Amino acid sequence: MKNRKIKIFSNQEKLAKYFSEILIKKISKNTSNYNLSIALAGGSTPKKIFKYMADNYSGKINWEKTNFFFGDERCVPPNDAESNFKMVDDILFSPLQIPTNNIFRVKGENDPANEAKNYSNVIKKNVRLKKEVPRFDIVMLGIGEDGHTASIFPNQIELFHSKNICEVATHPESGQKRISLTGTVISNAKLIVFIATGKNKSKIVSELLNENKDKSNNYPASLVSSKKGKLVWLLDTESASLLY
Secondary structure (H helix, E strand, C coil): CCCEEEEEECCHHHHHHHHHHHHHHHHHCCCCCCCEEEEECCCHHHHHHHHHHHHHCCCCCCHHHEEEEECEEECCCCCCCCCHHHHHHHHHHHHHCCCHHHECCCCCCCCHHHHHHHHHHHHHHHCCEECCEECCCEEEECCCCCCCECCECHHHHHHHHCCCCEEEEECCCCCCEEEEECHHHHCCCCEEEEEECCHHHHHHHHHHHCCCHHHHCCCHHHHCCCCCCEEEEEEECCCCCCCC
16 A cells, blocks of 8 residues: 555654654644644553653643544443543543543443434534545544454444444444444545554554455455555554564
8 A cells, every 4th residue: 555654663652752743743734724633542552642642742732723533432421431531531631631622522421323423413513524524634543453443343344334424333242332433534534543552463463564365354454544645554563573
C-alpha cells in the first residue's frame, strides 16, 4: 500500500512522543475556522500515550482547537471502569482541563441502537464531510490479538462495510454491546494511526503487515485503508519483532 508508513520505536515513550508531535503539527497547521477532529482509541497502549501527553504537552498544544470523539465505546455508564471515556477523562481531559464543549462522548448508558444513531448524528454535525461521509482529521486505532479494530470483531466483519457512521457491535466472548465507527468512516479519515505494542501483538502485526492474505483477509484490521489520506503504523520493537 503506497500511502502506508511503518515507524518502529525502541520503547513506548518514544512512540508516545511521536504521536504527540503528529497532533501538535496537525493543530499548528490548522488555519481553518474548524477545530481539528480526532477519534480516540481505548486500551492500555493509548492510555500510556494519553498519560505522556498530559505530562509533557499541557502548554504545547492548543487543546481548544481540538475536538475529541471516540472510535468505539463499551455500552456502560461514563463512570464505569470499562468506559473508554472514563479512562481518557481521568488521564487526559481532566488533567489538561479540556473544555467540555470539545469532548463528544458516546453515551454508553443509553440504549445501544438509539445511541448508535445519536452518535452518528453528533459526528455528522461536528465533523466536516467528504462525499457525504464524515472525514476525521485523525483516527487513532488499536488492534486486538484476534485482528479486531475499533469494536469490529472477526465474527461481525460485515459491520466494517456498513454505510452507516456507527454500528452496534457485540463482543464475541462477553456479549457486551459496543458502539463502533464503521470502516466507511475510518477509511475516510485524512490520517489513520494504527498503534500496537508488546510481544503479544507481534503475530497479528506480522500477518497484517507482511500481507499474508490467506490469514489477514479474515481480520477487520486488514480492511483499513486510507482513501486519499495517510495510514501510519506506530510499533515498538516487541510488536514488530516478527516483521519481514
